[in-house]
Amino acid sequence: MLKSPQTLLKNVFGYDEFRPLQQEIIDRTLSGNDSFVLMPTGGGKSMCFQIPALCFDGITLVVSPLISLMKDQVQALQSNGVKADFFNSSISPQEESNVIERATKGEIQLLYLSPEKLIAVSNTWLKKLNIKLVAIDEAHCVSMWGHDFRPEYTQLKVFRNSLPDVPFMALTATADKSARTDIEEQLGLKKSKLFISSFDRKNLSIEVRGQVPKKKKLQEIGQFVGQKENESGIIYCLSRKNTEEVADYLKADGHSVAFYHAGMNPEERERVQTEFIHDNTKIIVATIAFGMGIDKSNVRWVIHYNLPKNLEGYYQEIGRAGRDGLPSETRLYYNMRDFVLYSQFADDGANPTMQKDKLSRMLQFAEAKSCRRKILLSYFGEHLTKDCGNCDVCDNPPKDFDGTLLAQKALSGIARMREKEGITMLINVLRGSNNAEVHAAGYFQLKTYGVGAEVSFFNWRDYIVQLANQGLIEIMYSEGSALKISPIGWKVLKGEETIKLTLPVSAKEKNKREPRSMKMAAEEKVNADLFTELKKLRYSISQKKKLPAYIIFNDKSLKAMASDLPGTENEFLAISGVGMNKMEQYGTKFMEVIKRFKT
Ligand code: ADP
Ligand code: ZN
Numbered sequence: 001m002l003k004s005p006q007t008l009l010k011n012v013f014g015y016d017e018f019r020p021l022q023q024e025i026i027d028r029t030l031s032g033n034d035s036f037v038l039m040p041t042g043g044g045k046s047m048c049f050q051i052p053a054l055c056f057d058g059i060t061l062v063v064s065p066l067i068s069l070m071k072d073q074v075q076a077l078q079s080n081g082v083k084a085d086f087f088n089s090s091i092s093p094q095e096e097s098n099v100i101e102r103a104t105k106g107e108i109q110l111l112y113l114s115p116e117k118l119i120a121v122s123n124t125w126l127k128k129l130n131i132k133l134v135a136i137d138e139a140h141c142v143s144m145w146g147h148d149f150r151p152e153y154t155q156l157k158v159f160r161n162s163l164p165d166v167p168f169m170a171l172t173a174t175a176d177k178s179a180r181t182d183i184e185e186q187l188g189l190k191k192s193k194l195f196i197s198s199f200d201r202k203n204l205s206i207e208v209r210g211q212v213p214k215k216k217k218l219q220e221i222g223q224f225v226g227q228k229e230n231e232s233g234i235i236y237c238l239s240r241k242n243t244e245e246v247a248d249y250l251k252a253d254g255h256s257v258a259f260y261h262a263g264m265n266p267e268e269r270e271r272v273q274t275e276f277i278h279d280n281t282k283i284i285v286a287t288i289a290f291g292m293g294i295d296k297s298n299v300r301w302v303i304h305y306n307l308p309k310n311l312e313g314y315y316q317e318i319g320r321a322g323r324d325g326l327p328s329e330t331r332l333y334y335n336m337r338d339f340v341l342y343s344q345f346a347d348d349g350a351n352p353t354m355q356k357d358k359l360s361r362m363l364q365f366a367e368a369k370s371c372r373r374k375i376l377l378s379y380f381g382e383h384l385t386k387d388c389g390n391c392d393v394c395d396n397p398p399k400d401f402d403g404t405l406l407a408q409k410a411l412s413g414i415a416r417m418r419e420k421e422g423i424t425m426l427i428n429v430l431r432g433s434n435n436a437e438v439h440a441a442g443y444f445q446l447k448t449y450g451v452g453a454e455v456s457f458f459n460w461r462d463y464i465v466q467l468a469n470q471g472l473i474e475i476m477y478s479e480g481s482a483l484k485i486s487p488i489g490w491k492v493l494k495g496e497e498t499i500k501l502t503l504p505v506s507a508k509e510k511n512k513r514e515p516r517s518m519k520m521a522a523e524e525k526v527n528a529d530l531f532t533e534l535k536k537l538r539y540s541i542s543q544k545k546k547l548p549a550y551i552i553f554n555d556k557s558l559k560a561m562a563s564d565l566p567g568t569e570n571e572f573l574a575i576s577g578v579g580m581n582k583m584e585q586y587g588t589k590f591m592e593v594i595k596r597f598k599t
Pocket of ligand 1: 042554
């Protein structure tokens, strides 16, 4: 071994310290053992095999199903002076033989392969290589329990068994307990150790805005992106039609924007994606199909135009923002209409009960009145002890009061209607409405008829959702959304327990509130002009070199330059993300610009 992991981290990648678990994983790999790495998107998984690859005197193979991502990762490594390459169906026969020749001569340290290519060549030239480590990225693809099963992955076990003494590393961002065991088994990992890092992405702010009418929603989004000139972002929509509408709206407003959906042909999609990666298009309005294969670290914001189908998808999608660790914003818009629509889709799809269950968890999250990050992480099995201070609920904590009496009124209404009715009927009965359906069912004779007339329809709806969120009521989506009383609900109804409710914020008031982004924009004005100049320089270099801009330097490094104003080589090297290679290639140019701003 030539250099220590710590030295490589600084000299090659320009970083000062390892993130939690990286060092342990690297040490374990260097001592020849298998590992299972579970970290969120952007958590820093790649470093766990890249550093060992540089320590070993031989080649490291990286298996990944995402072909577009491979090129990106290889470019990033090469720009740091690492001998990396890839081998997949996108390269020509000449390029293939070139890669094979260099790999055989020991001129490649990291070789990325698609699983099918790996299997295809595992008994030919690959056999002659001095393989020191094999990393299996997106390892959840081997499990049928996962959401992204790839049959090619199942053949990896044979490969693993053919290299009994080489350490293997499985990496993924999504795998629950049952999937984890399955993955270890399917890949034939040996006595592997599981490393799970926190899934909390503190740099992502979370905001939810409910029941905003379409026109207003578009206006708000227009305003939002208006404050984010020259920053990249993604807007996720439910339908193809929506993506085109929203993109047209923003384009008419003069923004650099394109849409992306599965109805476009592959070349067109590839083009849109590349333009985004190269910062030529700032905003992408897409269906969920966008983002899987990209590793753009300077996505500064993500907006959901509709309610996502489940919290897994939502978390993965907002996770595409802020991979470089800088503060990034996420905003979710939702409507009851999205919810109803998805429930119907779920009915027609596979496993409708599970899907609806996930959907209602998603809605509960959107309607929640307590720290959103706490709810989100607890869904993924991680429990925060403090509120996050970086979500809309933490910003405007709701006021609570003793809601026992109101709860009892609602619960008794549900009981008297024999748990057969949904939310609208319940509210109509509580408010003593005269409508035909109430009459037809004879509910005006109930004792609870009209007992809640003083509370508005809007507020009742809010309280009932709170009761559901607190687990007093269950909404039976499988029975026409009938409301049922849970065991705790019965306790409250009998007066054995009390509960708290929070005052609803009226839609009007909510819409008047300043969105989070405006506050942030006011705070962040430090060296903005220099930052802009540095970005321009980065852009011109990236155009010349035909590389994505963030591969030259990520936003975080440029920000650090704009605030620390390095003037010497040593000062420049101290910037996070500047390794030796980048210092030599770009140091002078960037310091020239910085010098102009020094007074
Ligand atoms: P993942 O594969 O888990 O989604 P990446 O490996 O792409 O995440 O890492 C995300 C970003 O974090 C990359 O830009 C990477 O360079 C950076 N990174 C990784 N480790 C460190 C570290 N120890 N210090 C600073 N940045 C790091
Ligand atoms: Zn919070």
